[in-house]
Amino acid sequence: MKLRLLLISLIGCVSLGLLISYTAAQAPKPRLGRLTAEEEAALVPGLAALFTSGEKTDLRITRLAALHVPKGTPPSVFLPSGPFRVQWTGYLKTTEKGEYLIRAEGEGKVVVRFGQAPPLEWKLVKEQSGEPKSIELVKGYNPLTIEYFSLESGAGTLRLWWSSENFVEEPLPPDALFTRGDTESVQQSNLLRSGRQLFAERGCIHCHALPEEERKGSGPSxxxxxxxxxxxxxxxxxxEPDYLAAWxxxxxxxxSHATMPQVLKGTAEEKEQQAVDLAAFLASEATARKESPLNEKLVAEGEKxxxxxxxxxxxxTLERTEKDPHDRLSLRSVWLKFRPNQLAEFLKDPHKHYSWSRMPHFKLDATxxxxxxxxxxxxxxxETLPKFKQKGNxxxxxxxxxETGCAHCHQLEKKETKxxxxxxxxxxxxxxxxxxPQETKAPDFQFSPAERTALQTFLKRGTESLKQDLPAEFVARQMQSLQCTGCxxxxxxxxxxxxILEEENLTGVPPQPMPTLTWTGEKLRPEWTRKLLEGNIDHKARPxxxxxxxxxxQRAEWLALGLSHEHGFAADENPKPVVNEEQKKIGAKLMEQNGGLYCYQCHAVGDKxxxxxxxxxxxxxxxASLRLRYSYYPxxxxxxxxxxxxxxxxRFAPDLKTTTLKEIYDGNARQQFDALWMHIESLSQKKDASP
Ligand code: HEC
Ligand code: HEC
Ligand code: HEC
Ligand code: HEC
Ligand code: HEC
Known part of the structure; x- marks a missing residue:
């Protein structure tokens, strides 16, 4: 009896299961290249990259299907260094159906799969270009999986290129790569990484020591x-002491973006007393400000x-009651913070007392x-700050x-105390x-629930990863934290x-377009990028x-390195054509108006x-020749x-192959451009040689 019941219910379950899978199969499947509205809404830019090293795995989203991991560097912050694998998954979005060529470059082995099509496979050898392979892609979203295997030494390099009838070879572009952002593994990875970043940036280690066994890692911290x-x-x-007390x-x-915690404890009145005492210690007397009449012309110039x-x-500089729709940092009370002249001193060198400030150095003109x-x-x-009745001591x-922990984070004397x-x-x-936290002895960082969860997730995983890092992940964090895309x-x-300028625009002229950072890691030579970020280029490339x-x-070196690695290039990787004297001469001619392509029309060259x-x-x-990698130039x-x-x-080559100038190299665009490059490079070599 019991057995029969069991059997019946089993059969029931199976047929119910069949029914479910049957209806699922019957649900209208979007045609190839299309996703359901729900799937599309869940997409985020980039590809999900699952890294495996030894027994451990770690997932993160990367902008590109590229990497460069030098030997001895971990492939991902939560993994040890050593031989590794990566599996990228997501979609490549195309605007046209048709035949495309895919080509890989680097070291190691890579297998690329589009949907159900047979896999494309390359064994990669350093400094050798992989053979291009042809593939049919549909219009829209093409499911993409890339499996990459590093060298035994733990070093890895990969760059993936594509091209078609209609465009020249380029890396798989970041605005055509998508992956699902709603999977548990992606969300877990985001939590872990934001927890790790908060832990490092908020100075937890100034007060909490890490256990000995968690203090080792591979590579730099x-x-x-x-x-x-x-x-x-x-x-x-x-x-000024009044400002300090309020701060x-x-x-x-x-x-709104302050990272310093509230550390004072007690009743409101006790806390105020402590604040004015601390302010009195740090800034003694307030300056009696003489209100000089504002020079309206100067103010208008400043606004501009x-x-x-x-x-x-x-x-x-909105009123305190207004909410900023762009989530920017208020400078509404900065005038009340600094003693006379000290705001000017700050603007002259914002890093003098705070080398890790996120405020960049503009080298502003002092007059x-x-x-x-x-x-x-x-x-x-x-006009006013909160007024405190108490007198400070x-x-x-x-x-x-x-006693309250200020000294854990702030240096007061020349010698470092930690x-x-x-x-x-x-x-x-x-x-x-x-x-x-205000009810505990601990400082109050004003963490949001999401930030608390991120920190807890990170701490549960363990803090070993603080002691190692890789430049490509540093870039991802800092681009966001420093707001590079603010500009x-x-x-x-x-x-x-x-x-913002477009919104505020009163003159009707559109704002100037700012340079794009989409290709920086591939385009610019890291030494140039580093110098630019250090503030050591003495002129503007775009005056x-x-x-x-x-x-x-502070961050220049790692940013420059990380941008390059993110795009799959080692810092010193810059393969070039062999220089040929004849080509240099032709290049010089091509620059001219007569018998050339007239580059001088728009480009200055040195003092000319x-x-x-x-x-x-x-x-x-x-x-250009000092800035650019040759591989980007064609x-x-x-x-x-x-x-x-x-x-x-x-575009000098409307058909992507030949220019209108047929007398030189039969119009072959690549050959003409190479000749131009050799001429351009010789210019900078002359410059290097001059005193
Ligand atoms: C200025 C010093 C200071 C800094 C910086 C600091 N803490 Fe604390 N933390 C404390 C003090 C003090 C306590 C309370 C200890 C007690 O209750 O006796 C505490 C307690 C804690 C506790 C609960 C008690 C425990 O030890 O498990 C956690 C969790 C914690 N802190 C996490 C953090 C994290 C995460 C950060 C970085 C975002 C951080 N702390 C930064 C001083 C600090
Ligand atoms: C890329 C973003 C960015 C740009 C652009 C920028 N700042 Fe800042 N600035 C910051 C950040 C972030 C801080 C807060 C410093 C910190 O806590 O790291 C700051 C701080 C300041 C402060 C000090 C505020 C205080 O309370 O101590 C002043 C003054 C200031 N900026 C003025 C300027 C001026 C003037 C310009 C234009 C020439 C400028 N900033 C451009 C990000 C920026
Ligand atoms: C967890 C580390 C931490 C603790 C603890 C801390 N601060 Fe800060 N403090 C900062 C940071 C970081 C800044 C820079 C502004 C920001 O990001 O919020 C700052 C800014 C300041 C400034 C402004 C300095 C400037 O150049 O603009 C003063 C003054 C200051 N803190 C005083 C104190 C005092 C007094 C205490 C103790 C009651 C204290 N801080 C506790 C991290 C800390
Ligand atoms: C205040 C606006 C502003 C901010 C903030 C800013 N930049 Fe720039 N950046 C510029 C301008 C303007 C140029 C063009 C300089 C030139 O060519 O003369 C530039 C040029 C560059 C270039 C050279 C690009 C090329 O193709 O020539 C790189 C690389 C760069 N910035 C990286 C960064 C990074 C990384 C950050 C964040 C850490 C950042 N920038 C933040 C304004 C900004
Ligand atoms: C009609 C004007 C015009 C002409 C003619 C022209 N260019 Fe350009 N060129 C530009 C502009 C605009 C840029 C982009 C500047 C920017 O990124 O802000 C540029 C950028 C470049 C760059 C990249 C430079 C860098 O450092 O990022 C190179 C290389 C270049 N041009 C080479 C040439 C050569 C070689 C010729 C002649 C065959 C030529 N250009 C003709 C307008 C012109």
Whole structure:
């Protein structure tokens, strides 16, 4: 009896299962290349990359199907270094159905699969180009899987290129790659990584020591771990005490993006007393400000600079009650923070007391730019800060500074003091990670529930990963944290600055397009990028731009390296054609108007200015040879608008193969461009040789 029942119910289950799978099969399947609305809504840019090293796996989203992992570097921050595998999954989105060529380059082995089509496979040898292989792709989303195997040594390099009848070979572009962002593994990876970043950036290790066994890793540690808070060595000369008291009490009330926690404990009145004591210790007397009448002309000039330089991409000066739709940092109370002249001093060198500040260095002109900016900021200020009745006591402040934990993060004397208080954070819902930190002895970082979950997820996984890092992941974190896309375009998205200027636009002229960072890692030679980020290029490549590339010297080296690795290039990888004297001469001729392609029309070369740059000034070609990797150059020359849709550089080879100039190399575009390159390179060699 029992058996029969069981059998019947079993049969029932099976047939129900069949019914379900039958109906699933019957549900209208979108045609090839299409996704359901729900699937499409879940897509995020990039590919999901599952890294495997030994027994361990780690997943992260990468912008590109490319990597460069030097020997001894972990392939992903949560993995040990050593031989590894990667499996990328997602979609390649095309605008046209048809035949495409795919080609791989690098070291190791790679297998590429599009949907059900037979796999494409390459054994990669350094400095040898893989054979292009043909594949039929549908219009729309083509399911893509890439399996990559590193060398035994743990080194790995991969770059994947594609081309078709209609476009020249380029890396699989980041704005055509998509993957599902809603899977559990992707979300877990995002949580882990944001927890790791918060842990490093918020200075947890200034107060919590990590256990010995978690302090080893391969490669250099996470650079953010060396981030220190501003040193307060000259705070007496720099700051106003009223501002400091308000800041210490609640940094987030003065600046939405403040990372300093609230550390004071007690009743509201006790906390205020402690705050004014600390302020008295750090800044003694307030300055009696003489209100000098504002120079309106200077203020207007400052407002203009604030826009054109790009401050407005990261800052606003809205009233405290207004909400900023762009989530920028307020400078509303900055005038009240600094003693007279000290705001100007700050703008002259924002990294002097805080080398890890996210505020970039603009090398502002001390007479033409700083005074108007200061005037503008002084006009757009809150008239008042919270007033405290209590009088501060510097002696008590000094004691509090040591006791409440300020000294763990801030340096006060010339010598570095790094006391370590506590062990590794363990009770995950207490202290700093409690929902009500103000009721504990721990500082209050004002973490959102999402940030708390991220930190808890990270701490559960273990903190070993802090002691190793890879430049490509550093770039992903810092581009976001430093808001590079506040100014720059990237992956088909307009920069914030452009959108803000467009919105504010009163003159009717569209804002100037800013350079794109989509291809930087492949385009620019890392030494140039590093120098640019350090602020060590003494002129602008694009003098016509009103905005300016500011410096991020602390992070320059790793950013330059990481951008390059992200695109699958080693820092010194720059294969070039063999120089040929005959070609150099032809190149010189091609630059000219008569019998050439007239590059001089838009491009200056050294001291020789462009002839008619008007609408479309180009970059000084002397710079071009110092800036660019040769591998990027032909792709740019053959189809500049494909590389950068907003560029005004014309296409000299309308059919992508020949130019209109048939007398030289029968019009062969590649040969003509190579000749031009050799000429351009010889220019910079001459320059290097001159004193
Ligand atoms: C200025 C010093 C300081 C910093 C910085 C700091 N903490 Fe704490 N943390 C404390 C103190 C003090 C306590 C409370 C210890 C007690 O209750 O006795 C604490 C407690 C904790 C606790 C609960 C108790 C435990 O040890 O398990 C966790 C979890 C924690 N902190 C996590 C963090 C994390 C994560 C960060 C970085 C975002 C951080 N802390 C940064 C000082 C600090
Ligand atoms: C890429 C974003 C970015 C740009 C562009 C930028 N800043 Fe900043 N700035 C910041 C950040 C972030 C901070 C806060 C420093 C920190 O905590 O790391 C800051 C801080 C400041 C401060 C000090 C605020 C304080 O409370 O101490 C001033 C003043 C300032 N910026 C002025 C300017 C001016 C003027 C410009 C244009 C010339 C400018 N900034 C451009 C990101 C930017
Ligand atoms: C977890 C580390 C941490 C602790 C603890 C901490 N601060 Fe800070 N503090 C920072 C950081 C980081 C900044 C830079 C602004 C930001 O990102 O919020 C800052 C900024 C400041 C500034 C402004 C300095 C400038 O150059 O603009 C003052 C003053 C200051 N803190 C005082 C204090 C005092 C007093 C205490 C103790 C009551 C304290 N801090 C505790 C991390 C900390
Ligand atoms: C205030 C706006 C602003 C911010 C913020 C900014 N940049 Fe720039 N950047 C520029 C301008 C303007 C140029 C063009 C400089 C030139 O060519 O003269 C530029 C040029 C560059 C270039 C050269 C691009 C090329 O193809 O020639 C790179 C690389 C670059 N920036 C990287 C970064 C990175 C990385 C960050 C963030 C850490 C960043 N930028 C933040 C304004 C900005
Ligand atoms: C009608 C104007 C125009 C002409 C003619 C022109 N270019 Fe350009 N060129 C541009 C513009 C605009 C850019 C992009 C500048 C930017 O990125 O902001 C550019 C960029 C370049 C770059 C990239 C430079 C860099 O450092 O990023 C190279 C290389 C270049 N051009 C070579 C040439 C050569 C060689 C010729 C002659 C065959 C030529 N161009 C003719 C306008 C022109």
């Amino acid at each position: 996470m650079p953010e771990l060396s981030r220190t808070a501003p040193n307060l060595i000259q705070s007496q000369e720099r700051f 210490i009490l609640n940094p987030q009330s003065l600046r 600079l604030f826009e054109t330089l790009g401050c407005i991409g990261c800052h606003h 033409k730019e700083i005074p108007p900016l200061v005037a503008y900021l002084s006009k757009n200020t809150d 510097a002696e008590r402040g000094k004691k509090l500074f040591a 006391p370590s208080l506590l062990g590794k954070p363990s009770k995950m819902d207490q202290g700093c990670l409690s929902e009500h 720059h375009r990237r992956d088909g998205k307009q920069g914030k600055l452009y959108k 016509w731009l009103k905005s300016r590339m500011p410096a991020f010297p 200015p462009a002839v008619q740059p008007f609408e479309a000034p180009g970059i000084n070609l002397l710079d 792709r740019w020359m053959l189809d500049p608008t494909r590389v950068d849709p907003s560029t005004k550089m014309p």
